Amino acid sequence: MDQVNWGIIGCGNVTEVKSGPAFNKVENSKLVAVMRRNAELAADYASRHNVPKWYADADELINDPDVNAVYIATPPDAHEALAFKAMQAGKPVYIEKPMGRNAAECDRINAESERTGVPVYVAYYRRALDYFLKVKELIDQKVIGDIRYIDICLQWQPYEEETGANPKPRWRVDPAVSGGGHFHDLASHQFDFLEFALGPIKSARGFARNQAGLYEADDIVVANFEFESGILGKGSWCYTIDKGQREDKAQLVGSKGRITFSFFEKFDIIVETGEHTEKLNIPYPQHVQQPLIDLIVRDLRGEGKSPSTGQTGVRANRIMDWITQEQ
Incomplete structure (x- = not known):
């Protein structure tokens, strides 16, 4: 594939800044069509983002001969x-995370x-x-x-x-x-990155409960997990x-120190070794999915490999399934 011409199915909020504009900023990539069930909103998105075509039917976008890759940004x-x-239809897919509702769908x-021999990529852009x-x-x-353990705390207000x-x-x-619930939406990013950085998680157990009764899904989860490395x-x-009490904090504890970082809200990485402390500040780019989209386009052109695929994407779902299964 020389030029990657993207079509977006589900041009909602996540595509406004995080992903949508990036398709036109990556070399050999272009956003040529968008789809949303509400035709008026689809037309508005196309107008604001200078996209040539819009649809209110997903099948029409998928069958558009000008579209040769599809970004699925629906719930x-x-x-699946x-x-x-x-x-x-022979068109590679880039799927928003989590890849599915459970590991079975991802499988x-x-x-x-x-x-089909058609590649799948997943929007775990932290990679x-x-x-x-x-x-x-x-x-x-x-x-x-040597890393001993990782401790994650994520707590947000409703x-x-x-x-x-x-x-x-x-x-x-x-x-x-x-x-x-929110655990599936957010922890999926966390587990995907942890496997990218530390290797496969071989087992996980936890408790998922609804305490406040604001909605049907669980609103609190606690878990323990073990990597194949020990x-x-x-x-x-x-x-x-x-x-x-809002907090977004992860701590990697090693044999010689500690690294503290955030998954979602802060740009500082704090490295503590002995009596020495260093703070690194690395902001996100304007369009956070652009670096991954660039790697996916390179992969489709045969110029490299994407770090996020369907095979890596299913892993986060499987780990969350292990944790939230009924106790």
Whole structure:
């Protein structure tokens, strides 16, 4: 594939800045069509982003001869069916994370990719961001010695639409659509990066509960996990705390020191070894998916390999399945 002409299915908020504009900023890549079920919103997006074509039907976009790669940016419940249609049309797919609602859906997508020979990529873009590549570099260089364990804490207050007299929670906390709650949306990024940086997780156990009753999905999860290397991990995720207790913190503890970093909200990496402390500040780029999209385009052109594929993407779902299964 020489020129990669993308079509977006589901041009919602995630595509406004994080991903959509990046397709036109990567060499040998162009965004040529977008689709949204609401025709007016699809037309508006196309107009604002200078996209030549828009559709209100996914099949029409997939069958557009000018589109040779498809970015699926819908909620997870539609990922499997749309990926099948695109692959059967011979068009590589780039799927928003999490790859599916559960590992079984991801496995079926990967099986169809193998059957058709059409590649699948997943939007775990931390694998290509300088901030997280620096964390991995520090690990690989053994700046803090041998890694002993990782400790994750993510706690956020409820979103405004989840509280009040007339709450209207969004699809992310509808398990039928998302596969779970905020844990599935956010922890998927965390587990994907941890496997990228530390190797495969071989087992994970946890408890997932709904304490506040704001929606159907779990709102608190605690877990322990073990890497094949012997590194241990623990994490806690709570989405119903007071705003003043909001925290996004990960600590890698090694035999000679500690690395503290954030998965979502901060750009500092703090490295502590003995009596020495160093703070590194590495901001995200304007379009956070652009570095990964660049690598995917290079992969499709035969110029390199994407670090995020369907085979790596299923892993986060499998780990979350292990943790949230009924106890």
